[in-house]
Amino acid sequence: MNDNLVSVKNVSVEFDYQENFLSKKQKIQAVKNVSLDIKKKSFLGLVGESGSGKTTLGKAILGANKISSGQVIFHDEHTDYDLANINKKELKEFRKKAQLIFQDPYAALSPRMTVRDIIAEPLEVMKITKSREETDERVRDIASKCRLNLEHLRRYPHAFSGGQRQRISIARSLVSYPKFIVADESVAALDVSIQADILNLLKSLQKDLDLTYLFISHDLSVVAHTCDEVAVMYLGHIVEQAPSRELFTNPRHPYTKALLSSIPSIDPDDQKKAIELTGEIPSAMNPPSGCVFRTRCPHASPDGKEAGIKMGLVEVSPGHWVDQCGVNCG
Amino acid sequence: MSTLLDIKNLNVQFDTDEGRIVAVENISLSVKAGEVLGVVGESGSGKSVTAKSIMQLNPGNTHYNEDAEIIIDGENTLKFTSKEDLKKIRGGKVSMIFQEPMASFAPAIKIGAQMVEQLLLHKPIDKKEAKSISVDMLKRVGIADAEKRFNQYAFELSGGMRQRAMIAMALSTMPKLLLADEPTTALDVTIQAQVINLIKDIIKEYQMGVMFITHDLGVIAQTADNVAVMYLGVIVEKGPVREIIKNPKHPYTRGLLKALPDINNLDAPLQPIPGSIPSPLERPTGCVFRTRCPHPTQEGKEGRINMGLIEVSPGHWVDRCGVNCG
Incomplete structure (x- = not known):
C-alpha cells in the first residue's frame, strides 16, 4: 500500500510569453524539475517569496495548470490519477477528491448567492447529491463542521466578517468530501486573532475528515506552527525540504537561513540582525544558470563557479533534503 | 527631545447611510523627534483614520469634535482650512507612506x-x-x-x-514627521527586513518622528520605541514597547500576543480572541472590548465602566476596565 497521496516527479511548468506581437515567443519556466511526495494525512507547507512558483506548483497538482514535463500521480483508494495525461471524465472524478481554498474570502464568494447556495453549488455542479433534501443535509453537515451558525445559511456574504467568510469558503471547498486540499495563502488576508482561529479550524477538520493539505504561505511563523513538513521554493526550484521542527531548528540552505532570520522577532531585546539578502528574486524569464540562488547568496564564491553547478536535492539527514549547492556553501 | 506631534482628545465620526458612526474616540498621543510610535490593532480599529486626521485626508463626511487638537509645531492643524496651511502638513512637515505603492x-x-x-x-x-x-x-x-x-x-x-x-x-x-501606514505589509519577508532597516537608519540620520501603523506585532517589536494598542477606535493600552510586549495588562493586548504564531516557541498553541470585532453600528457601550473579553468583571460586562486610561507604572497606560479584568 502506498502511503503517499500525491507523488510529484520531475515536474516542470512552462508558460508562453511574448512581450509584444513583434517580439520573439519565449518560454518562462515557473516550476522546474520539482519532485515532492505528499504523505496521506500530512500538513505540508510550501513557502517562498512571490514569484517562486508556489501557486503554479499547487495548481499543477490540482490539474489546473498544464504540466510541461514530468508526472503528478494522485493515489486514490482504487484508482491512480495521472494528472499530466488525464481525460475529461477522470478529471471530473478527480475534482471531487481534490479542492482549493482561496486567499481572499471577500473575492471568493458571490455576493448574489446565499451562504447555503454558495456551499451547495459544488454538489450541484458535480452532481453528487440526488435530491434537494440530500443537498441540504450535506450543506448543514459541513457547515456545522466548519463551525458556522446554521441560522446564517440563508444570509448573503456581505453580512459576514472576514473570518466567517473564510469559514464559508472552506465549507464550500470541503462539501464534496475531498481527500486533498490546496490552501493557497488562506490566512494571509486575515487579522492575527482570526488567523489563529482559521488555522485551528483547518487542523481540527484534518482530524475529522482525514484530510491532506498542501498549505501555501509566505508567512514562515504560520507554517512553523501548523505544518508537519515544509518545502522551501526559490525561483521554481525546491531548495530545501524537511520535517517542520528540523527545518526551523536546523536550516541548511542559505536561502532558508535568510528567510528565517528575516522574520521580525516579537522580543524587542532580540536584535539579531537579519541576514540581508541583497536585491530581489531574479526574473523567471532570465534565471541565473547553475544554482539559481547564486546571485543573492551571501556565500557565493567570487569566481562564480556556482554558475556551473547542477541543482538537485541530497538527503543530509533522514527526511531532510537540501539542494547540493546549498549544502556545501551554507 | 521636543514633541513633534501632540494629539489631544481626538474624536472622529463619519456620516453614513445607516447613521453616524464612531471611528475614533477620545484619543491622545504624542510623538517626539527621533521617536517611533507603533500603532497596532485589527482592521477597523481606527489606526489609519487617526493618521489621516493628522493630514486632514479623511473624506467629506467626517466630523471632528470641537475641542480636539492635533498640534504640530505649536499649531492646531485641525483648524487649518487654507490651501497654504494645508500644504504645510501635506508633504511639508508631514509625509505619509502607504501600504500599496502601486x-x-x-x-x-x-x-x-x-x-x-x-x-x-x-x-x-x-x-x-x-x-x-x-x-x-x-x-x-x-x-x-x-x-x-x-x-x-x-x-x-x-x-x-x-x-x-x-x-x-x-x-x-x-518632513519632521513620517506617517507609515502598513509600509511593509505587502512585501516579502526578505524585502520587509530591508525596508525596516532602511526606515530605522533614516530616522536616526534625520531625527524624524515616525508613526508606524501595522497589525504585525513582530514588526512593532523590532522598530518602535513606544506602542499604542487600538481597538474599535479607542487606545486600550500604551507605553514603552518592552513593557507592552513583556508585561501586557489589557486582555486585548494579551489576546493579540497569544494569537500570534511565535517562531521561537513552536509548542505554544495558537489562541484566537473569541468572537469578532463588532460592527461600528453596534458599538458596545462602556468598555468596547466587553463583548469579547475572556474574563470580564460584572461591572465591565454590563457596560457600566466608562473607558479611560490610567497609569499602572511609569509611562505604561491601560484602560481602567482592562486593569481590573486582565
Missing part, C-alpha cells in the same frame, strides 16, 4: 516627474535642483541605477523597489 504612484507619469513635482510645491528650488535631490534620495534608499529609475514608470519597478521609491519621495521634502 496604488500611490500615478501610473502614467514617470516616477522622477512625480518626485520633482512635489518637491517644487514645497521648496523654493528650481527643477534642476529638485532632480538632483530626488536622484540622491533614490540612491540613499538603496536603489541601484537611480538615474535610470528616475525616468521609469511605477509598473516597471518591482514591489520592493516601488516601496523604496515611495519612501524616497516621502523623505525628499525632509
Whole structure:
C-alpha cells in the first residue's frame, strides 16, 4: 500500500510569453524539475517569496495548470490519477477528491448567492447529491463542521466578517468530501486573532475528515506552527525540504537561513540582525544558470563557479533534503 | 527631545447611510523627534483614520469634535482650512507612506516627474535642483541605477523597489514627521527586513518622528520605541514597547500576543480572541472590548465602566476596565 497521496516527479511548468506581437515567443519556466511526495494525512507547507512558483506548483497538482514535463500521480483508494495525461471524465472524478481554498474570502464568494447556495453549488455542479433534501443535509453537515451558525445559511456574504467568510469558503471547498486540499495563502488576508482561529479550524477538520493539505504561505511563523513538513521554493526550484521542527531548528540552505532570520522577532531585546539578502528574486524569464540562488547568496564564491553547478536535492539527514549547492556553501 | 506631534482628545465620526458612526474616540498621543510610535490593532480599529486626521485626508463626511487638537509645531492643524496651511502638513512637515505603492504612484507619469513635482510645491528650488535631490534620495534608499529609475514608470519597478521609491519621495521634502501606514505589509519577508532597516537608519540620520501603523506585532517589536494598542477606535493600552510586549495588562493586548504564531516557541498553541470585532453600528457601550473579553468583571460586562486610561507604572497606560479584568 502506498502511503503517499500525491507523488510529484520531475515536474516542470512552462508558460508562453511574448512581450509584444513583434517580439520573439519565449518560454518562462515557473516550476522546474520539482519532485515532492505528499504523505496521506500530512500538513505540508510550501513557502517562498512571490514569484517562486508556489501557486503554479499547487495548481499543477490540482490539474489546473498544464504540466510541461514530468508526472503528478494522485493515489486514490482504487484508482491512480495521472494528472499530466488525464481525460475529461477522470478529471471530473478527480475534482471531487481534490479542492482549493482561496486567499481572499471577500473575492471568493458571490455576493448574489446565499451562504447555503454558495456551499451547495459544488454538489450541484458535480452532481453528487440526488435530491434537494440530500443537498441540504450535506450543506448543514459541513457547515456545522466548519463551525458556522446554521441560522446564517440563508444570509448573503456581505453580512459576514472576514473570518466567517473564510469559514464559508472552506465549507464550500470541503462539501464534496475531498481527500486533498490546496490552501493557497488562506490566512494571509486575515487579522492575527482570526488567523489563529482559521488555522485551528483547518487542523481540527484534518482530524475529522482525514484530510491532506498542501498549505501555501509566505508567512514562515504560520507554517512553523501548523505544518508537519515544509518545502522551501526559490525561483521554481525546491531548495530545501524537511520535517517542520528540523527545518526551523536546523536550516541548511542559505536561502532558508535568510528567510528565517528575516522574520521580525516579537522580543524587542532580540536584535539579531537579519541576514540581508541583497536585491530581489531574479526574473523567471532570465534565471541565473547553475544554482539559481547564486546571485543573492551571501556565500557565493567570487569566481562564480556556482554558475556551473547542477541543482538537485541530497538527503543530509533522514527526511531532510537540501539542494547540493546549498549544502556545501551554507 | 521636543514633541513633534501632540494629539489631544481626538474624536472622529463619519456620516453614513445607516447613521453616524464612531471611528475614533477620545484619543491622545504624542510623538517626539527621533521617536517611533507603533500603532497596532485589527482592521477597523481606527489606526489609519487617526493618521489621516493628522493630514486632514479623511473624506467629506467626517466630523471632528470641537475641542480636539492635533498640534504640530505649536499649531492646531485641525483648524487649518487654507490651501497654504494645508500644504504645510501635506508633504511639508508631514509625509505619509502607504501600504500599496502601486496604488500611490500615478501610473502614467514617470516616477522622477512625480518626485520633482512635489518637491517644487514645497521648496523654493528650481527643477534642476529638485532632480538632483530626488536622484540622491533614490540612491540613499538603496536603489541601484537611480538615474535610470528616475525616468521609469511605477509598473516597471518591482514591489520592493516601488516601496523604496515611495519612501524616497516621502523623505525628499525632509518632513519632521513620517506617517507609515502598513509600509511593509505587502512585501516579502526578505524585502520587509530591508525596508525596516532602511526606515530605522533614516530616522536616526534625520531625527524624524515616525508613526508606524501595522497589525504585525513582530514588526512593532523590532522598530518602535513606544506602542499604542487600538481597538474599535479607542487606545486600550500604551507605553514603552518592552513593557507592552513583556508585561501586557489589557486582555486585548494579551489576546493579540497569544494569537500570534511565535517562531521561537513552536509548542505554544495558537489562541484566537473569541468572537469578532463588532460592527461600528453596534458599538458596545462602556468598555468596547466587553463583548469579547475572556474574563470580564460584572461591572465591565454590563457596560457600566466608562473607558479611560490610567497609569499602572511609569509611562505604561491601560484602560481602567482592562486593569481590573486582565
